[in-house]
Amino acid sequence: MARGIALRRSLLWPIDDVLRGGTSAIARESSLNVWRMGGILLACGSFHGAILGSFIGHGSPRLAQIIYSAAKIPLLLLVTSALTLPSFFVVNNLLGLRADFIASLRALAASQAALTITLASLAPVTLLWYLSDPDYSDAILFNAGSFVIATAAAQFALRREYRPLIQQNARHRLMLRVWLAVYAFVGIQMGWVLRPFIGDPDMPVSFFRPNAFTNAYLFLMHLILGKL
């Protein structure tokens, strides 16, 4: 009984801390905070991914798509972070913010964890939507909506974590904006490469789409220019 409670506490505490903004307090006690955030990201991201990939429309369940999507959500966030962190580190140094680097990293990790926690919390609603509406384009729109909500939650967590840093040194605000711009630039292309996340029921299951290795921005630009 006591063990069960301890297990629940150890699993839920980090999540609760991310939501309530107590990650800085934990960090003082444990240097593993960033890793813990990574664990949350993996667990919640995979869970939401699995639900995301469970769309069947009028067809039958596809286990491969569920596994692919469960892998893709953490992959999207982790690889985008890995690609953007080296420049984040170097520019932090140049702006004289090296002393706060671990705190900045913790804030970024907390915001990523908050993103996946919010997505995971919306998973039951996603399932209900999938069960009630078999239309693929509706499923895309619904999931776009849940990503917007989760991004807003992540932004909220990020700004809360960054507030003390910005109060200390206003250049953190500039750094945060630059990082958000770079992260979005890379993240959009990463999302494009890793399509499909939901999986069109009328198409065979595949990890990458045939035109995965193309540029999202150029595709969008040609789409807009074509409409004009």
Place this chain on the structure above:
Amino acid sequence: MWQWILTLDRILRGQTTQISALREDKFDIPIYGMAVIIQTLGAIYGLCMGLFSISPGGSGHAMQIIASMLKVPALFVCTLIVTFPSLYVFNALVGSRLLILSVLRLLLASLAVILAVLASIGPIVGFFSFTTTSYEFMILLNVFVFTVAGLLGLAFLLQTLHRMTILRSEASATSMTQPSPPEPEMGPLEHPREHVLARHVKTVFRIWVIVFGLVGCQMAWVLRPFIGHPNQPFTWFRHPDSNFFQAVAKAAIKLFS
């Protein structure tokens, strides 16, 4: 090698260019070590840049990767060789007490900053190189990344020269016999507030930075191709033709049409 990496770290953190460190003449970075660091960082960026050639939209010539790994460091080393004499002259003109080796150290430190920024953006460029079929998009992305890295490196150079010139004016002032209070630690790009540099010195610096940028662009044009045209066979160098700015403008027009 580890010592050299630590030196790069100290440069990036701004420890080597604190006014207190400069006053004690501690801007003492290993010239050979920095040269190796610059070569290595340049090769890392060259690798990321050259990945386009083996991507689905590239030419398929893997030699381009080797060429880019050699050319990115060469671009900076050649620009350094071309601009070094004029920088030294301008440096003497503005009244700095820097000797020739100190100017070389300062330039190497600035190049190390540029290449550290470039190499740190390398993974992003590598990712786009591999997932983009448009040659023009890659040209513009690389030009943008080089511009950002160049601006940060030149800001570092100007700021450090500025701090060194302050020391020169301090040394010449007779009222500086008393020890000054210790300054708080500053970032390498941070502007010291209490000193104002003479207007003509600032103008000289600004003009020199523009010259450095232009020479760099022209050098890049001489050393091209860096990315490798998808429809052309691999060559180490191309024939002289057009110029850098026309080519970038052409790429932009082609991309947006």
